Amino acid sequence: MNFLKKEPGHSEAAVSPVVGVMLMLVVTIIIAAVVSGFAGGLVGGTDQKAPLLTLDVKISNTGTYIGSGFSATVTSVSDPIPTKDIKIATSWRVKDSNTSDITSGGNTSTPLVANVNSPEIEGTSLIKSNAPYGYGPGVNSSSGAQSLTNPFDKPDQQFGNYSLVQGTGLVAFAYGSNSEKAIGSSTGLSDDGGYGVVTDYEYISDGYFGTGALDAAQAVLGTNWEKLRVGDTVNVKVIHIPTGKVIFEKDVAVTEG
Numbered sequence: 001m002n003f004l005k006k007e008p009g010h011s012e013a014a015v016s017p018v019v020g021v022m023l024m025l026v027v028t029i030i031i032a033a034v035v036s037g038f039a040g041g042l043v044g045g046t047d048q049k050a051p052l053l054t055l056d057v058k059i060s061n062t063g064t065y066i067g068s069g070f071s072a073t074v075t076s077v078s079d080p081i082p083t084k085d086i087k088i089a090t091s092w093r094v095k096d097s098n099t100s101d102i103t104s105g106g107n108t109s110t111p112l113v114a115n116v117n118s119p120e121i122e123g124t125s126l127i128k129s130n131a132p133y134g135y136g137p138g139v140n141s142s143s144g145a146q147s148l149t150n151p152f153d154k155p156d157q158q159f160g161n162y163s164l165v166q167g168t169g170l171v172a173f174a175y176g177s178n179s180e181k182a183i184g185s186s187t188g189l190s191d192d193g194g195y196g197v198v199t200d201y202e203y204i205s206d207g208y209f210g211t212g213a214l215d216a217a218q219a220v221l222g223t224n225w226e227k228l229r230v231g232d233t234v235n236v237k238v239i240h241i242p243t244g245k246v247i248f249e250k251d252v253a254v255t256e257g
Contacts, residue, residue, distance in 0.1 A: 050245040052078035053164065057236050057252045059221070061228050064196025065176025067257045069217035070132060072236075074168040080138065081164040084111040085241050088132065088159075090221050092234040105222035106234070111160030111241075115219035118152050118175055119191070119208030127152045131216035132170040134162035174226075175215035201226055230256045 054076040062068045070090075091106035109115060114128040133151035139162040142155075148171060151157040162168070176194030191197065193209025195217070203226065205211050217225060221234065228234065231253060238248035 048242050050240045050243040050247050051081050052076070053081060053238060053247045055236075055238070055248055055250070057250060058255065059228070059234050059236075059252050060255045060257050061201070061226065061230070062196070062257045063200035065174040065194050065215075066196075068195060069171070069173035070220045071172070072132070072170040074138075074164050074166055077164055077166055081240075081247075083134065083162055083164060084160045086111065086164075086247075087239045087241060088220065089237045089239060090234055092221075092225075092228060092232065094227055094229070094232050096227070103224055103227050105224050105227075107218075107220060107222040109159055109220055112158070113160075115214070116152070116216050117212060117214045118216070119193075119210075119213060126213060129153070130158040130160055131219045132159055132172040133157045133216070134159070135169045135171065136167055138163040138165040138168040172216035172220040174217040175209055175213070195226065228254045230254055 053074070055072045056075050057070075057072045059070055060068055088109040089106065090108075091104075093102065093104045095102050107115075109130075109132060112130060114130055116129045116131050117126040118129065119126060129152045133154075134157050135146045135148055135151070139146055140156040146157060147154060151171075155161055159170075174195040176197045177191045191209060192207035193204050193213070194207075195203050195215065198204050203209075205213065209215075221228075233251045233253055235251050236249070237246050239245070240247045
């Protein structure tokens, strides 16, 4: 005798409610994974591409402020690069030939972050500015004519306010003898403070260049950069901030002028 009663329309092969729920969950998870992967592909497809950049970099130490410091010229670039989108990092390591002491140094120039305290030609106040300063193509002149010898109070020449295009120049020279009127060329007006004004290869805090003063060469190359000599090398990197990629790197040999 069969005690099991089979209801009309009932199938023993029917899927139980628990199994059905599990299948729905599996399908939901698969769909979510596909959607997530598709969205990730879309995001990845819009990643900003780092620009290409080539620079001709020169780092000199003549023993005095005349001709000493950092300079660079853009020789090629894939697209104009706003300097607000880059950082310039320098690093170096030297050994004293007499004492064998090791000195390491360098610095990172960040856009629109003041890194220079340079004496003003007409007084003892300090002008804060951003080195390296730009000149030539890629630099606007809305704040007045560009100046190699007095860029400190020219907003358009401040690092972060100009763009790198082919031919753009960047400079960060040492201070001496009120050299914002004579950077890299002549003695200009007399000042007792600065680099190599009294003794070659030494900074003197005196005159307008008092305690707390910091020139553009120190800002870009780091304090104690004056220990660099001909043949020493300085690693120079340009980092593209939006992508975090290094778009230029070179070991630059120090010259005497």
